[in-house]
Amino acid sequence: QTPNSSVDSAQDKQGGDSATGGPLLLVNQLERMFQVGSSTLHVLKGIQMSVMPNQLVMLKGRSGSGKTTLLNCLGGLDTPSKGEILFNGLPFSRMSDDERTHVRRRQMGFIFQAFALMPLLSAWENVELSLRMAGTPRSEWKSRVEQCLELVGLEKRMHHRPFELSGGEQQRVAIAKAIAHKPLLLLADEPTAELDTGMSAQIMSVFQNIITTENVSICMTTHDPTILEVADHVYEMVDGKFI
Ligand code: ADP
Numbered sequence: 001q002t003p004n005s006s007v008d009s010a011q012d013k014q015g016g017d018s019a020t021g022g023p024l025l026l027v028n029q030l031e032r033m034f035q036v037g038s039s040t041l042h043v044l045k046g047i048q049m050s051v052m053p054n055q056l057v058m059l060k061g062r063s064g065s066g067k068t069t070l071l072n073c074l075g076g077l078d079t080p081s082k083g084e085i086l087f088n089g090l091p092f093s094r095m096s097d098d099e100r101t102h103v104r105r106r107q108m109g110f111i112f113q114a115f116a117l118m119p120l121l122s123a124w125e126n127v128e129l130s131l132r133m134a135g136t137p138r139s140e141w142k143s144r145v146e147q148c149l150e151l152v153g154l155e156k157r158m159h160h161r162p163f164e165l166s167g168g169e170q171q172r173v174a175i176a177k178a179i180a181h182k183p184l185l186l187l188a189d190e191p192t193a194e195l196d197t198g199m200s201a202q203i204m205s206v207f208q209n210i211i212t213t214e215n216v217s218i219c220m221t222t223h224d225p226t227i228l229e230v231a232d233h234v235y236e237m238v239d240g241k242f243i
Contacts, residue, residue, distance in 0.1 A: 022089060023050040024185055024217050025074060030083035032069050043069045045240040047083070051185065051217050056207060058228060059221045061237035067221040068189055070237070074219060075187045076104045088184065105134060109178030109216075111188035115170040117162045123149060123173045124158045127180050134181035148176035151213060152206050168199030175206055179214050186210075188220035197226055204230045 032044040043066045051057045059067045072078035074085060076092060085092045087103055095103065117126050127145045136144065149158050152172035162170050171191060178186055186207075192200035204227050207218055228234055235242045 023086075024053050024055075024088060025049075025051040025219065026086040027074070028084045028086075030070070030073060030085065031081050032066075032073060032078070033081045043240050044073070044080070047240075047242065049235055049242070051219050052232075053184075053217055054211050054215065055217050055232045056211060056230065057217070057219045058231040058234045059219070059237060060223065060225075060228065060234055061221075062223065065237045066240040067237055071187055071189050071219070071221055075108055075110060076100045106181060107184045109181070109183040109186045111171075111174050111178050111186060111191050111220075113190040113193045115162070115167075115174045115194075117170060117173055117177070119162050122159045122161050123154055123165070123176070126162075126173055127176045130177045130180045136181055144180060145176075148180050149173075151179070151210060152176045166199070167195050168202055171195065171199075171203055172206060175203070175210070179210055179216060182214065183216060186216055186218045186220075188218060190221055190223070192222065192224055192227060200224060200227055 027047055027049045030044055030047040031042070034041045034043060047070060049057075059070060061067050069078065073080050087107070090103075092100060118129065121129065124145055127148055128141050131141050131144060146155075146158075149155055152175050154169060154172050154176065157165060157169060160169075162173070165173065171194075175186075175191075178188075192203050195203065207220075208230060210216055211218060222228070237243075
């Protein structure tokens, strides 16, 4: 048995929680504290939330309220101080480090405010790199790269490099890159923060499109009130708690 087969087989056997109508992501009484010198900074204070399959969930709140810290915990990039996160029915705390890494690499996709593209690679090569990292067989790369770039509306920009693309187009490459390995959950930290209103609206319509066509759920942070209306659910965070 490989370190990761228990994660896959547990989900196959159960069909995963999401396949049985349960949440894809369930968060129970999550807390995160940081030790800063001699004092303790209590950043997340008992977070309860869920993301259902094919949902677009937004975490809204002022800068410093704790949104990124929460997103990092949801993506297994940070470890909570208390509480539990269940992904597809499986608690993070009961997974080994290898299993958590496997879930993060194979079943999640990440999108950041600053696009995070490789500057010297074309849109095509950026998406291909993501398939290579995820261990997708080489024979599938060409058709999947094409499909992902078409899904985000960049079929005419496939061979452009990031500096030859607008901010909105760069973010669409980043989305193509994040969905290439067919994750169940996309986590996006302020994906529209660098964009003007028109481009933000385009990104949100790409999100709505991929939720349907790719069967993915999206959990994103934002402080932009103009995009909230497309969310299925909005959690508002104030000082580490939802109100
Ligand atoms: P938001 O994304 O809503 O702007 P963050 O989650 O980035 O908020 O930050 C919330 C608070 O947690 C801030 O006061 C920040 O300084 C603090 N914080 C985040 N990460 C750390 C860390 N690694 N060590 C100490 N404090 C942190």
